[in-house]
Amino acid sequence: MTTRPYRKLQSATALNRLMTAYYLRSRWIGRVRPLAWVTSGAPIEILEAMGIASVYPENYGALCGAQRAATDLCQAAEAEGLSQDVCSYARTSIGSVFAPDRAPMGGLPRPDLLIASNNICGTVVKWYQYLARYFGVPLFLLDVPYVHADEPPAHTLAYVEAQLREMIAWLEAHTRRRLDDRRLRRAVAYSNEAVGLWKEIRELCKARPSPLNAPDLFIAMAPIVVLRGTRWAPWYYRRLKCEAEGRIARREGAVVDERVRLLWDNIAIWPRLFAVFSQFIKRGACVVADTYTNAWAVSVDADDPIRGLALAYTTVYINQQVPNRARVMVQMVRDFGIDGAVFHSNRSCKPYSFGQYDLRRILEREAGIPTLILEADMCDTRAFAESQLATRIQAFMESLGR
């Protein structure tokens, strides 16, 4: 009898229930509350504190990718004139607007407002401009300048903070809802609790064997993105943390026979998530750390929430210069006992992918580990061949002696 090489998480049931409830709620919540479409780096705590409901087209894009519905929706967007070269989350989202009959859950409910923050990419600016024109709804852009330095300059933080205050006034004017300071502090507290748990869960992966593998975290990250600032994110992460701690106590790894520990860079290849990672699992490799889920591990100064939000949302991982990212990755290699790094060169995400060739050299030089570049896409299956990924992974694992 063969042993299953991978352990499933029991808390996945709680996660499924939570996310199903979230998407069901999003179907009707817009009838009783203003509904905003927001980017993953938007300061959701403020919306939460104002009673403004939110949905995340990026998360929806990932969901469509995982359900293998994204490529068809990308083609629907391309039929409207969008280039195949632009972000596949954007094309999936826009395609779902034009072809809701082909979209999971019929697409997202129509927004009343759009909130975009360019701390994750410039694409969201264009994507949300496009949506604003299509729906004829107002758009607020929180302009978060990229950090081309070791630390964000003071005038950058002042600019972001001033815009957060402007955003609150803008939301109040458009929704006739007031920002309640008590509710903001509560949302920040929930957000910090979730971020704290998320950090601890990721830290648990330093254990040998690691209790979690990167695909576990890619799936488990949904609440930290879409339910940050609510009690439901900590509710779920307490369960996940408990389960991970139990595995450590029992010396059970996510990968049953963990022999190699890897680092992953960039967004997941959603349509082939387990197909790609099974190539590592069957060779005893666990991806114990990644830069993507690390992006939501920044807490907010609860004593001065607006200033704290400005700092937190300016210093998200991919809003920082490549040398800063290199420092984070080198530290991860040391902290997590990494044997090799896998870079997903993601055609859809230029700000995340450009710089990877330099990052791999830095890792090889400063951390002394081998690296692999996988050319693929987070959603669009036309952009890569699975068999080529498998071949490259096989060769890489052989170079690691596996």
Next chain:
Amino acid sequence: MNTDKDAVLARFKTAAALPPNRWIAEYPRARPMAVFCSYAPEEIILAAGFAPVRVRKQPSQSGAWGEHLQSYACPLARSLLEQAADDELAGFAGAVFAHSCDTMQALADIWRMRFADGFAWVVNVPTRLDGPHAAEYMLRELIEFRAALQRLMGKPIGDDDIRAAIALCNRVRALLGRLDTLRDRMTNAEFYAATLAAQTMPREEFIPLAESLIPQVEAASPITSRPRAMLVGAILDDLTVPTLADEVGLHLAGDDLCTSARYMEGQVSADAPPLEALATRYLGRTPCPAKHREGWRRGAALVALARQRQAHGVIFYLQKFCDPHAFDYADARRDLDVAGIPHITLEDDAGPATAQWRTRLQAFAEMLGGRTP
């Protein structure tokens, strides 16, 4: 100096085609500083004593960009990196980036790691061009940039130095603006040679040449028989497209290019404090597609411009993998369709696709030939 029209235009065409590695031999008395974007505040560069040179795409030679960038980076970023890696910018004082898109943002990081010994500065131009805080932020960025150049030069850059540079650039913009009104008395290649020369030559050399050219162009008769089109996109790297348009009998009656209309548009106020005046002009001009201004819609602006210029059609000249323009194209084409303005797209990847573009422009010219705006 020969200021005959043909001699001036020949000098402009030479400048327009001048690769960076021949710049110092051509203009030995000036010290060049590379810029890559029309948001790079060239007035401050001039005030520091440098000649800002808009470095553009060149045909790929070595492929050295592949060491740092994936193949889905835009050809401009690939080429700029390759030119620097191949030492084509030897003798340049450094490079100035202005924040625009994700690719140029990454290029700035890669550049500053690869060429760590050289001067490279990023003016982090805000993405939001309006709102109550953008101007203050832009002003701070300009102050930081001035300080960086002062450190590089080891001497202060005074407000009067910047005012003098503003006057110089205002003169260049005014002369280009005058030539823009005289397009129908020039070939497309002649007009665009002047615009590219203005961003390549030392400005002090460009101004007298343009001043001598204008009355000679004014004296020429307009050519009215050509179908009129607009040219829309990011950067015109060279004169291939204007020359092809000339060959097929198309008149480029206006444009929305960052090496032409968006470069020459607007004057910097001489009354306000100089850095504040610069911030106002850079934030106030027609937005690059990588920027955001509430309510701004490129498609509507193009329809209005096409009508103002009595253009029969629009030519989109797009760089492969340029996301901001790709998004705007998807939106603008719908506005043009609704307005009944025909359009075509020329996509530029590794360099001019001359034969294919000629065929497409020829067909477009024939289609427009029977139309009235």
